[in-house]
Amino acid sequence: MEYIKKRNKRKVxxxxxxxxxxxxxxxxxxxxxxxxxxxxxxxxxEKIEEQADICIIxxxxxxxxxxxxxxxxxxxxxxxxxxxIIVAVGCYAQVAKEELRKIPEIDIVLGNNEKVEIVKYxxxxxxxxxxxxxxxxxxxxKEFSEFGKITFTEKTRAVIKVQDGCNQFCSxxxxxxxxxxxxxxxxxxxxxxxxxxxxxGIKEIVITGIHVASxxxxxxxxxxxxxxxxxxxxxxxIKRIRLGSIEPLLITKEFLTRxxxxxKICHHFHLSLQSGCNETLKRMNRKYxxxxxxxxxxxxxxxxPDVNLTTDIIVGFPGETEEEFKKTYEFLKEISFYxxxxxxxxxxKGTRAAVMKNQIDGSVKEERSKKLIELSNQNEFKYNxxxxxxxxxxxxxxxxxxxxxxxxxxxxLVHYKSEEKIENEILKVECKKAFEEYIEASR
Numbered sequence: 268m269e270y271i272k273k274r275n276k277r278k279v280x281x282x283x284x285x286x287x288x289x290x291x292x293x294x295x296x297x298x299x300x301x302x303x304x305x306x307x308x309x310x311x312x313e314k315i316e317e318q319a320d321i322c323i324i325x326x327x328x329x330x331x332x333x334x335x336x337x338x339x340x341x342x343x344x345x346x347x348x349x350x351x352i353i354v355a356v357g358c359y360a361q362v363a364k365e366e367l368r369k370i371p372e373i374d375i376v377l378g379n380n381e382k383v384e385i386v387k388y389x390x391x392x393x394x395x396x397x398x399x400x401x402x403x404x405x406x407x408x409k410e411f412s413e414f415g416k417i418t419f420t421e422k423t424r425a426v427i428k429v430q431d432g433c434n435q436f437c438s439x440x441x442x443x444x445x446x447x448x449x450x451x452x453x454x455x456x457x458x459x460x461x462x463x464x465x466x467x468g469i470k471e472i473v474i475t476g477i478h479v480a481s482x483x484x485x486x487x488x489x490x491x492x493x494x495x496x497x498x499x500x501x502x503x504x505i506k507r508i509r510l511g512s513i514e515p516l517l518i519t520k521e522f523l524t525r526x527x528x529x530x531k532i533c534h535h536f537h538l539s540l541q542s543g544c545n546e547t548l549k550r551m552n553r554k555y556x557x558x559x560x561x562x563x564x565x566x567x568x569x570x571x572p573d574v575n576l577t578t579d580i581i582v583g584f585p586g587e588t589e590e591e592f593k594k595t596y597e598f599l600k601e602i603s604f605y606x607x608x609x610x611x612x613x614x615x616k617g618t619r620a621a622v623m624k625n626q627i628d629g630s631v632k633e634e635r636s637k638k639l640i641e642l643s644n645q646n647e648f649k650y651n652x653x654x655x656x657x658x659x660x661x662x663x664x665x666x667x668x669x670x671x672x673x674x675x676x677x678x679x680l681v682h683y684k685s686e687e688k689i690e691n692e693i694l695k696v697e698c699k700k701a702f703e704e705y706i707e708a709s710r
Contacts, residue, residue: 280308280319280348282340285327287475287511289357291428292382293325295414296356299386321352321389325382326359328445331613334359345372352392356382358445362617364402378402379431379446380412405447408432409485413452416460418467423664423673423691425464426511429457429495430476434484435514437541438552439581439612439620442477449481454495458502465504470691471533471662472499473509480514492517493525500529506693507662507676509533512579515540515555518563523570534571535678538563540578543598544591547584550623557598564602575605575650575677580639583612583632585623592635599642605650605678607643611636644703651679651701658697661708663689672705680705 279300283293297307308319322344326337337359345353354375355367361378368376375392377385380403391397411431420426432447433440461472474496476482482492499508508531515538526532538560542548545556567574580599582592599607611632614621661681663673671683671690682705683689683696696708 276304276306277320278306278308278318279321279323281323281325282344283325284337284340285325285329285333285358287426287473288428288431288477289325289327291417291426291475292357292379292414294419294426295417296323296325296382296385298417298419299414301419303386319348319351321354322348323354323356323385326355326357328357328359328362328441330610331615334363341367341370341373352389354385354389356385358442361402361405361445362441368399374398375400376402379405380408383412383414405432406444408447408450411450411452413456416456416463418460418463420464420467420469421664423469423662424471424473425461425469426473426475427457427461427464428452428475429492430479430482432481433478434481435478435554436552438550438623439584439615439618441615441617444617446477449478449485451482451485454490454498457495458498461499461502461505465502468504468691470505470693471507471509472505473511474499475511478514479511480517493522496526496529496532500531505531507531507533509678510536512537512539514538515560515563518566520566523566527570533676533678534573535575535577535676536567537577537579541581542584542587542591543580543595543602544587545594547587547591547595550586551581551584551620561602571677573677575679576602577606577608577678578604579608579610581610581612582635582639583627583629585612585620585627586625587627596638596642599639603646604643606647607639609636609639609643648701648703651703651706654679654698654706655701656698658695659706659708660693660695662693663691666690681708682706683708683710 281293281297283289300307324340324344327333341355352374353372355373356377357379360367360376364376367373375388377388381388388400430449430451432449433443434449436443483490540560541551541553543557564576659675661673661675663671665672669684671685673681696710698706699709700707
């Protein structure tokens with residue numbers, strides 16, 4: 268604590284693990300500290316050697332590996348900042364608060380709802396040495412915890428959180444216990460926030476949440492995600508609206524008919540599939556079948572010929588036989604996703620799947636994972652090669668050694684060499700060369 272007293276302006280450093288919702292909430296917490304006059308280091312992972320007075324680790328708990336990474340980050344940060352206040356906040360802190368409170372190196376443990384007033388908790392600790400704060404039971408939360416208008420963003424893209432919580436209770440997932448039930452953010456607050464972000468010159472926004480497809484289900488009035496998207500599409504300055512991960516069943520003929528009229532919507536949809544086998548999906552407590560998913564993929568491709576579909580897949584789920592895996596593999600070949608994020612199932616304490624019979628051996632999970640990663644890489648390379656010679660529009664996001672990187676509206680990564688400064692510019696370029704993970708372009 269001596270180190271803190273000697274400084275006129277306290278330095279705060281953030282370490283963010285997990286999803287885009289966590290990134291949004293980190294940005295929100297950063298803004299809260301900046302408003303109070305603190306000096307803030309945005310991305311601690313890239314500056315692990317940086318010294319700070321207050322270290323905040325925004326944790327993740329989606330898998331056992333996420334828990335491990337959260338604990339490892341807490342230990343690493345303490346080793347580098349022995350005199351600093353260490354704050355564990357977020358999903359892992361929410362579900363493992365008693366475990367974390369027993370670790371002497373951690374000064375403050377806060378859940379997800381407490382993020383909104385994190386500055387208050389930190390300052391109370393500094394002044395009163397109060398360490399243990401009562402965390403709200405998120406399963407009892409009925410209102411969206413509002414940070415206020417958040418205008419602290421990345422340089423070219425802003426993540427916008429529109430809802431929190433999930434009512435699905437998939438058998439492998441702990442998130443409803445970390446995030447609570449569905450709570451939607453008021454549309455007028457979202458529109459106001461995006462309008463202010465547009466005034467700063469941000470051209471692309473990503474609509475995210477824990478279960479975005481459920482947006483509006485907790486409202487008394489009939490107001491859904493598509494209603495919100497139609498309002499966002501009217502905001503001047505915003506050129507692209509990108510949807511984060513969505514539930515497949517959100518995609519209906521009515522939804523697509525209205526969505527297709529919105530010229531700013533990006534033709535990239537991340538549909539969370541998890542398995543291509545109906546028997547496995549049923550054990551996962553997913554609410555759709557492969558037959559429904561096949562129709563959804565066709566509807567999207569009929570509506571947007573240049574659409575890119577990406578997904579998440581879990582391999583080695585309890586009871587997944589070799590035959591079930593083959594069904595998944597063949598289904599994934601048929602759908603031909605542009606990219607697939609492959610996760611090896613790991614039991615998550617507190618979920619139904621963790622106590623299911625027929626847990627799969629690690630070597631089998633590894634083998635199945637490699638097969639799907641290889642398929643994903645093949646699909647991505649094939650799609651990229653088909654772009655050679657075509658003209659595409661790219662929003663350039665960052666520059667490294669004279670090479671600018673950016674994404675097309677359907678989320679293809681593009682590298683482009685330029686001596687001019689083109690960050691945050693949308694330019695038409697021609698695809699010249701394809702690689703497995705990106706396209707090289709020129710003008």
